[in-house]
Amino acid sequence: MNEPLAERLRPNNLDEYLSQQHLVGPKGALRQQIKSGNIPSLLLWGPPGVGKTTLANIISNETDRPFYTLSAVSSGVKDVREVIEKAKKSDGLFTTKNPILFIDEIHRFSKSQQDSLLGAVEKGWVTLIGATTENPSFEVISALLSRCQVYILKPFSEEDLIALLHRAMKEDKHIASREVKLKETEALLRLSGGDARKLLNIFEILINATEKGTEITNKLVLDKVQQNTVLYDKAGEQHYDIVSAFIKSIRGSDPNGAVYWLARMIEGGEDVKFIARRLLILASEDIGNANPTALVIANNTFQAVTTIGFPESRIILSQCATYLATSPKSNAAYMAINQAQALVKKTGNLSVPLAIRNAPTKLMKDIGYGKDYKYAHNYENNFAEAEFLPDEIKGTQLYDPGNNPRESAQREFLKKRWKAKYNY
Structure with missing residues (x-):
């Protein structure tokens, strides 16, 4: 069969x-x-x-x-x-x-x-x-x-996956003939990662590797199946597990882990643009202003590999991955936008302060749009303290620079200008 x-x-x-x-x-x-x-x-x-x-x-x-x-x-x-x-x-x-x-x-x-x-x-x-x-x-x-x-389409829920296992045990003649007993399912579910095809493939490997009437436990699954999971990498079955390991290796500043998981994706036939796009996201999410050049290199990598394709793109991807892995890290920009979006959802559509509204018509100027706006370049050091947030949330600090040379310099810059308003 x-x-x-x-x-x-x-x-x-x-x-x-x-x-x-x-x-x-x-x-x-x-x-x-x-x-x-x-x-x-x-x-x-x-x-x-x-x-x-x-x-x-x-x-x-x-x-x-x-x-x-x-x-x-x-x-x-x-x-x-x-x-x-x-x-x-x-x-x-x-x-x-x-x-x-x-x-x-x-x-x-x-x-x-x-x-x-x-x-x-x-x-x-x-x-x-x-x-x-x-x-x-x-x-x-x-x-x-x-x-x-x-x-x-969403990943299968645990309930759906368990129902699928029971369907296999009931409706498939080969599986039913083995008369296995499904005592524990956690390991099967974890290895499948919400992928129904992967779950059934793992289950079949397990059934064929055990005696008739075997009781399926988590330990048995890990003992019998884990050594075979590499078979699924080549077919793209561990798509999300592998890229997760790749990203976490770079975030953890380990270039060795980064190139290993990169090699796994390349050998598994992963789409070159998929890999490059993940590097581009990481350059902003996990490095950000700690090293702005990282985003430039990641973007150039995406453009280059899109033009060149495999096999040569493997070299460019390796250069980018190892550069990002050995770069200073900061998620300050990522956290800032998360907090800002959460604040918007919580407070709704707050009004723009009159002073910083656009005033293209006389009527708008007459009703106060743009009144008392301080044009920063007219002031010493190109800075004039003003309020740029709605009244209801004024003084809210959303961006907190990270602890690295570049963002420490940003912090000093902000502290000199906003020491009376924000806690930099």
Whole structure:
């Protein structure tokens, strides 16, 4: 039996589909569309193993439409055009139900490949369903994005994952024949990370490595399965675990851990732009004003690897990762915006002080807009103490520079100017 357990248990209709109840539950918007048969082109965005491909198949089954599928990893513009031509011919037979074109990992399609889809989507020759683990706002061209509805799929809940294990034990003949007893599930859930496919693959490895009637415990899972988890890295199953280790190594100032986890991602076939984007975020979130050059280098890295691609990009990524790992660290800017957003949510839309309002018309000036505004460059050291926050929150300190040479200098700068108002 070569077919994996995850494939054997793949649901065929909405009633068998365990997760994503916010979309396909009784009141879910996508369920209503499926039941009505009016399916727009859409993008399914979520981490690996949450049912994107399965949902696309179910949509095809439930709406009784022809179904074409491509993988962005192995398909080019020529493949897209061939499928569209087939779909156009099918469309003559299914005039009220245009075919579905499912593209897995659509974020890996280049701009020209995505462009080749526009005409078919616009003219209704196909209903596009794209699956992506990346934010469509960054990875899908705006013309195509505007023609698609985006649905966000969430990781499986613990309840859903446990229900999936029990379904496997009950409905799969091979698993049922082993008569295992599921005593503990914490280790299985932890290793799966909300990925249903990964959970079922791990469960099958475990079942095949144990005797009939075995009692499944956390210790047994860790003993039998952990040594096999490297198998899942290559297939991208530990996508989020590996990048988490990568980011935490850099944040922890360990270039050795950083290049090791970078190598794991490269060898696992990770998208070069995904890695570079994480470095770009980290440069601001974890280094920030402690070393502003870090953001410049990370941004240049993103631009460079986007142009060059693998294998040469590995060198550029390594240079950037080791530079960021050995840079001074500060999350002061990150914490400042977090606190500011929390304050906005708490206090609502407070009024802008009159003195710093824009006054482009005479009426605005007459009612006090811009009155008493102090133009900083007219004062000594280009500074004049004023109030820039709404009255209700005046004096609130949101930015607290970190303890490193650059931000210590910032602190001294602020202390000289704001010593009477803020605690720098």
